[in-house]
Amino acid sequence: MTYALTLSGIYGDVLHECVSCGGEKISYWRQKNYQYTQSANHKEFHIYRCASCGTGFLNRPPHTQWLQAIYQYSGQALTQAITLEEVLAREAEFPNCKVDADRMGHQADQFNRSGYARALDIGSGFGFYTQALRKFGYQTVSINPGKYENEVFRRLNGDEPLAVMFENYKPAEQFGVVMMSQVLEHLLEPCHAISKVSGLLTPGGVLACAVPNYNSFLVKLMGTRDNACLWVPEHVNYFTEKGLKVLVERNGFLVVKVEQVTRIPFNALSKRLRLKGRSAAIADGLVKVLQIPFAGLMQFFGMGIYINLYAVKR
Numbered sequence: 001m002t003y004a005l006t007l008s009g010i011y012g013d014v015l016h017e018c019v020s021c022g023g024e025k026i027s028y029w030r031q032k033n034y035q036y037t038q039s040a041n042h043k044e045f046h047i048y049r050c051a052s053c054g055t056g057f058l059n060r061p062p063h064t065q066w067l068q069a070i071y072q073y074s075g076q077a078l079t080q081a082i083t084l085e086e087v088l089a090r091e092a093e094f095p096n097c098k099v100d101a102d103r104m105g106h107q108a109d110q111f112n113r114s115g116y117a118r119a120l121d122i123g124s125g126f127g128f129y130t131q132a133l134r135k136f137g138y139q140t141v142s143i144n145p146g147k148y149e150n151e152v153f154r155r156l157n158g159d160e161p162l163a164v165m166f167e168n169y170k171p172a173e174q175f176g177v178v179m180m181s182q183v184l185e186h187l188l189e190p191c192h193a194i195s196k197v198s199g200l201l202t203p204g205g206v207l208a209c210a211v212p213n214y215n216s217f218l219v220k221l222m223g224t225r226d227n228a229c230l231w232v233p234e235h236v237n238y239f240t241e242k243g244l245k246v247l248v249e250r251n252g253f254l255v256v257k258v259e260q261v262t263r264i265p266f267n268a269l270s271k272r273l274r275l276k277g278r279s280a281a282i283a284d285g286l287v288k289v290l291q292i293p294f295a296g297l298m299q300f301f302g303m304g305i306y307i308n309l310y311a312v313k314r
């Protein structure tokens with residue numbers, strides 16, 4: 001990971017207001033260090049928190065050049081190429097991306113009253129969201145900077161996404177649906193990004209977005225050891241439901257649905273306890289069954305792992 005070494009130490013500007021609501025009551029929350037692979041060096045990051053909406057963010061964040069250098073290979077921490085077969089095998093074992101893509105594509109389509117069957121998939125990853133949108137009859141444009149993911153995308157969907165960062169994307173057309181799954185937490189200036197998305201949607205069009213939940217039970221239990229949400233420095237923003245709602249509302253959207261999603265790989269416990277054979281199988285079975293009421297309970301308290309939000313352009 002030479003990018004980290006060559007571009008280490010490049011921080012962005014100091015932030016004086018919340019990245020979601022624009023509030024000025026922000027204060028230091030915790031520090032998290034980023035350890036370079038095979039290196040004794042670490043980089044220090046400070047997480048700030050907004051007193052008004054609860055959103056967290058890195059302050060100072062990494063410089064945009066540093067993030068771009070990371071994402072040219074992968075947005076998902078892949079350190080080497082991966083094949084479509086490996087991705088599909090993973091999905092067969094723990095149905096994850098594909099299930100989310102089908103659900104979000106379906107919901108977005110239901111809420112889309114614009115009459116436009118054109119969709120933009122920002123941060124298209126392995127391509128499951130684009131695949132789902134096409135299944136629902138959409139013409140799609142996909143953008144994603146990571147070349148490892150884009151190769152899988154090409155094998156899955158037959159074409160290639162535009163390999164650009166959203167900040168540098170200059171669209172020539174408008175859309176009825178914009179999909180942003182696991183993207184906003186990566187973007188410096190998320191308000192700027194949502195304002196751009198708002199300009200890309202025709203009235204009645206839908207923004208569907210998914211982000212990790214800063215109020216999740218994982219963050220509450222593990223603090224800064226959590227890497228689902230607090231994955232530093234790739235994730236620069238940590239959203240709460242309240243913060244995410246305010247962020248889209250102040251950019252011309254009406255929030256029509258918010259839900260939480262919690263999915264725990266069923267072998268998480270047996271791996272953690274290093275179980276083998278029969279005991280591993282029993283632990284896996286327990287997690288499979290018990291995670292359903294557990295996820296329901298956590299989501300009831302607003303502590304699910306992911307937030308899904310759908311908002312209509314006014």
Ligand SMILES: [Zn+2]
Nearest residue numbers: 018021050053
């Ligand atoms: Zn705020």
